[in-house]
Amino acid sequence: MATILKGAPVVAAMNERNAALCEQLKAKGITPTLAMVRVGEREDDLSYERGVIARCGKVGVEVKQFLLPADASQDDLLKVIAEVNAEDTIHGCLLFRPLPKQFNDRTVRAALAPEKDIDGITDDSLAGVFTNTDLGYAPCTAQACLEILKYYNIPLSGRRAVVVGRSLVVGKPAAMMLDRENATVTICNSRTQNLPAICKEADVVVVAMGKMGAVGADCLREGQTVVDVGIHVNENGKLCGDVKFSEAEPVVDAITPVPGGVGTVTTSVLVGHVVQAAAKKAGL
Amino acid sequence: MATILKGAPVVAAMNERNAALCEQLKAKGITPTLAMVRVGEREDDLSYERGVIARCGKVGVEVKQFLLPADASQDDLLKVIAEVNAEDTIHGCLLFRPLPKQFNDRTVRAALAPEKDIDGITDDSLAGVFTNTDLGYAPCTAQACLEILKYYNIPLSGRRAVVVGRSLVVGKPAAMMLDRENATVTICNSRTQNLPAICKEADVVVVAMGKMGAVGADCLREGQTVVDVGIHVNENGKLCGDVKFSEAEPVVDAITPVPGGVGTVTTSVLVGHVVQAAAKKAGL
Structure with a gap:
């Protein structure tokens, strides 16, 4: 039985921080x-x-x-x-x-x-993610993965992380942000051979393939934390992720649900960036 | 007995290409x-x-x-x-x-x-490496690693590569360039646990730790290609790398020497970038 890493409490904590900063700004x-x-x-x-x-x-x-x-x-x-x-x-x-x-x-x-690029789409923002400097803003979904891991105190430093997928929207920036936390990061792509064995090496698996149910029990083992970035509608009209949740949940230690996981936190990251951009401009 | 991946023939091929392009430019x-x-x-x-x-x-x-x-x-x-x-x-x-x-x-x-940044030090160049677009120029040492691997036809697509070190001058850009070649790339850092086992997972190991002799036989196995980016002067006044060459050479399939490996190719990459920058400006 895995711990379900729900987005809601992460969102609540972020909303609180963002609302407090908003108040400060409104006072000005x-x-x-x-x-x-x-x-x-x-x-x-x-x-x-x-x-x-x-x-x-x-x-x-x-x-x-x-x-x-x-x-x-x-x-x-x-x-x-x-x-x-x-x-x-x-x-x-x-x-x-x-x-x-x-x-x-x-x-x-x-x-x-670049200073208004709160969704991390400009080259400045991406250079900031790559060089770990305060340039622009990180892509929101990638940052949402990290916000969840940090909120739930999942250890990252010295641990192995595997990111499946290498898009500029999620995979690559998430890999850089995991590296920034001193994880040893492996980036998998569609040519990767023996994906199940590589996923099993990881303490933390971030799945951002954009393929419904592509990661199942064969890729997972006990002790792992799984972050599922995918969002799809299945044949029954239900939302589901890149990970086969029903296979994964009995095996791993912790997993984000779909819906109610990464997606919901992404929105708060975005809104947080707007508040931060306003605060930066105001010199707060 | 490993194949020694000497820089000299790589340099000769690059010099020839660069000189030919220079001739074209001089004609203009x-x-x-x-x-x-x-x-x-x-x-x-x-x-x-x-x-x-x-x-x-x-x-x-x-x-x-x-x-x-x-x-x-x-x-x-x-x-x-x-x-x-x-x-x-x-x-x-x-x-x-x-x-x-x-x-x-x-x-x-x-x-x-940025258009004169032939050494890959501006954020534009680094964003180009990260996003795999034609912005600026890649850091020369990182590109030199790839030039050697390509010249000697070392397979990369679908293979596992481990990069030891995550500087912006070598490790991170080399990781991105290996990913571009469809390798499955793992980036190790000073907090990485069990480095020897992780290095052994790789088909290609790029060592850019900046620590003399830090990688020895315990990190290596047969079948591997090793690229040694380090350059140090040892107690006998001789140049040596991050890899213990005498331990590695009998074990692995192929290895770059120090001196005469990555360093010598780096200079040609730099000079090549100048010629390319001139060609780009001239619309060639």
């Missing part, structure tokens, strides 16, 4: 404000958006929405980003991605002012 | 030019400098030296860097580091124009 006449830039109406984006708006409301962060039609041009989007950059009362910007095909993702990412 | 009236900025007279710097000047001469790259006294101020150095940035005929800049204590390394690194 500053309302931390998030710009949300959405192109089109993808269901995933809408669902994330609802979560972010609710969390912002709880903490005291204001939201300004910038909506473009699915057939908007790159120029249209760049104009909106320029507006967000220039607007002094906006502290952070969430741009929903992936963008439709008419956009050049790299050009668009580069257009955002 | 362009001489690829490297600025070398040195503060003080550290013996390590002088020795590297001599190697770079000789290699540049061989390939057809011009060198301009900017020398400052050991007690130069940060402003003095920033002025020199501004001059290098502004000078149109300079294509790349090598700044010898570590700098004396009166300098803020990060401020100085940030001052260099």
